Amino acid sequence: MAETRGIGRRQFLGIGGALGLTAVTGLTAAAGLARHPASTGDQLRSGVPLPPAFQVPLPLPSVLKPVSTSGGVDRYEITQREATLEVLPGVKTPMWTYGGTFPGPTIEARRGRPVTVTHHNGLPVPTVVHLHGGRTPAASDGYPTDLVLPKNWREPASPIVHGMHGAHDMSGMDHMDGMDGMDGMQGMQGMQGMQDPKAVVTRLTRDYTFPMDQRPTLLWYHDHRMDFTAPAIWRGLAGLHIIRDDAEDSLGLPSGPRELPLMIADRAFDDNGNLHYPSLDPTLRDQPGVEEAFHAGVLGDVILVNGAPWPVHEVDAARYRLRVLNASNARHYDLEAVTDDGHRLDLVQVGADQGLLAAPVTHRTLPIAPAERYDVVVDFTKVQVGGRVRIVNRLGSGRTRDVLAFRVARKAADHSRIPRLLSHDLPNWRRADATRTRDFSFRAGRMHGGHGWLIGGVPFDPARSDVTTRLGDVEVWRLIADVHHPVHLHLVGFRVLSRRGRKALPHDAGLKDTVSLRPGEAAEIITRFDGYRGRYLFHCHNAEHEDMGMMANLDII
Template sequence: MRDLRMSRRRVLEIGGALGLLAATGLSGAAALSRRPPVTGAELRSAVPLPPAFSVPLPIPAVLAPVSTSGGVDRYAITQRETTAEILPGVRTPLWTYGGTFPGPTIEARRGRPITVTHRNELPVPTVVHLHGGRTPADSDGYPTDLVLPAGWPDATHHGHGGHAMAGMHDPRAVHRKLTRDYTFPMDQRSSLLWYHDHRMDFTAPAIWRGLAGLHIVRDDAEEALGLPSGSRELPLMIADRAFAADGSLDYPALDPTLRGQPGVRESYLAGVLGDVILVNGAPWPVHEVDAARYRLRILNASNARHYELEAVLDDGRRLELVQIGADQGLLAAPVTHTSLPIAPAERYDVIVDFAGVPVGSLVKVVNRLGSGRTGDVMAFRVARKATDDSRVPAVLSTDLPSWNRADAVRVREFSFRAGQLNGGHGWLIGGLPFDPARSDVTVGLGDVEVWRFVADVHHPVHLHLVGFQVLSRGGRPPLPHDAGLKDTVSLRPGEAAEIITRFDGYRGRYLFHCHNAEHEDMGMMANLEVV
């Protein structure tokens, strides 16, 4: 009987979204029966696009600290506008961390604190969130804790910077002029994190314009495993974009200055998809590799696009994708896939072995959820035979938490669905749009809880502060790619998933939200208070 009630509830929630789904080209029947591979609408570029696998793969530079004294590594990043050649022969204006897209990679050591001073020289306020970071609340990048640019009024009566549409007041907002120090204790497992803008109502266009970078946490235990390293460890930030006729990044913002009215044009309310796939800021790049094992540290930094990745040879044979890590670090043991779905904000740590691939061969990384040009992601060209002393141990980690359902002090349920926002279409959690002044969920420091999420369409749900384990999907065991400790779970249309976590680390105000960035900007975010 319980399953029947849940089935009817799912239908009702999806039915409640029909107005929005119709506006975005998805019907309720499609959401229920076909589980469409995308949620969103695609922009088409107005400039000539390069052939796939002709541009070399860039590797983001690792940022050097400005100081290492006192047991703390200190970094400095200036957020500024620049122009770069993303498409060959085309100049594209960008908003950047440190003048590059992606921003510079920060490499930290587990247990060694770092401080990053961000200076805002962009024309709008910004907020920096270290995604996946186990971070004190005052450095977590709450959406109203703004760094104001020169000349911007300190509109503290509007916690988000004073745009006319929301008109919300956040009495706890903290604003800084020009610079802000973000302190990260790094008291967490070795893992691939990322940092990005998190300004209320404008996260999606800010990330789209370039405000994203990688942050890697390392430790001695992981380095002792013998995994591929050095030039055979590749960070891969995958992000789709579209280009306007003048070479700029096309985005359907209602206010292209990002200073006033938030939101996107009606047909893009479900999410913005681009027709160009970038990896580390390059379109469909190619990378020369040895015939050896490589460690691919993959981030989906797209606003709304989901991928299903495969590594395919010219003869159609698929290479194994040996997953060794998830959002929050190493798995207990490797999990082997031939295809790997990855939702916005998810990260996967994968070993690919090119040893059996003939020299000269091209291995394509394809996206089975794409069509046309978005069906390709990048390629590897096997250039030479080489020695390889790396290995993939049968046991990767022994420090994963062992939470049990019986440990949970409570179970909560949240619906993620379309609804009304400011008289128009928006996205809601539990029937409510985000309000920074409202308390949504209060948890005790150290409490273990089970949370149940129910979706209408695709929603990658992200919790700040804590990692979690996936307990179930649709009442069944989690999928193979759900292994390990995660901070983002990808809900498919009509799906319910359960997670379990311990709310430890720090007290204060945090968030949970959909990481489809357009959904997040249009209300699909809620407050989490750890007390």
């Protein structure tokens, strides 16, 4: 039987050790939190004049049409290419895109009907596509070294030494406490130049196959190239993927024009209107990483929703279903819906990362970390025609406090509803079912004498096996953080069992694939490793942390 005790003394001592290691690296948690009380990272300032809030209409991402539906499979094609877009009004911004738009086109799928997406790489660097939240065979999961090379690509002549290979034996990670420092770290060599004998590299094109054998939910796809995920997403490589089924359709939730996908992402712009990002190598070819001030994460001073700055959307006096994704690299939000006269509207959560809850949960505010998704219903019925409802970020200040606004344009009939019971197919894993309990620390540390972000005291190595579990096993994982770390597991969803040794919070309801750890916080999650065998990942979804070593391998056998 797996160990099921609560957070022990050694784990709490480990928090202090983790924060001490942070101080050694120069990424002092206390200093970082003093500058940005609700964030981990540093903020860029835009050089171009920024538009006023709530002037630009909310765009809705286009829905991609399949090129074929034969054989019971929906087939799509997407070309990754450079494009110049008008993100800020009247300003032209070069971006990297899926299909020439930001966000990329939305793929609408049906549960149980497979999807194949052929990606063509027309960009100047290698790419990898990961369907975040997908129950996907390992060959299509978007492992960071499974590159799609562009035309005429040649490997850099001198790989940068910034990672660590064979640093120390990770076999103990299966049961390790993860608090014992970084003893015995030897054998450093370049992360970008590491040999990965399992990598599958193609040139120009790759087919990604998604069985869609999972609960209906909002997923998203984004670049996952090793060492360069953060700047690639920042440049525009992100899009939505929605799964539906008949049972969800029959619930009567708001639909059609009253169902709105909302991809929230912060960015910054230079004096010429180009995206501003502190890459050490702006070509994203040779040297990974960001300038030292931004090692903890890159924050922008412009809040985009579906690629538009602080947009506004005209709505009926009715219920609306908001499918919210935080696609920011490092910024956290605490969302609140408030009228201009100060009245706060309920945010009724009906779904989490991995689909519908068992029953609705009503929130006044909704914290959302990078990569998390929330499915919420907002009722505009009692807002006067002509009135405005602002979605604000309680963690922001100045321009980053505003997110988007809704203006109620008219009275209208509303036949939607929020059922008391939403879903009957949520897993009911119990601690007694767990075959193993594992402990992991997420903290700052040293890589080759420089800054890095580590899981269990070591940075990512694609050639190392970190965690091995058997297909079908149930496990409890205990996670502990020094600063903010949104922890994401590939392939599987999980339930949050506890935070700081106490019960999970209301916004932890349902099945998730990303859990937001706050500074110094410990959380427990439970999951069953089912679906497929193969090599997967778990990592921090602060994209800068991920690029600087905060990933680990998960082998399902």
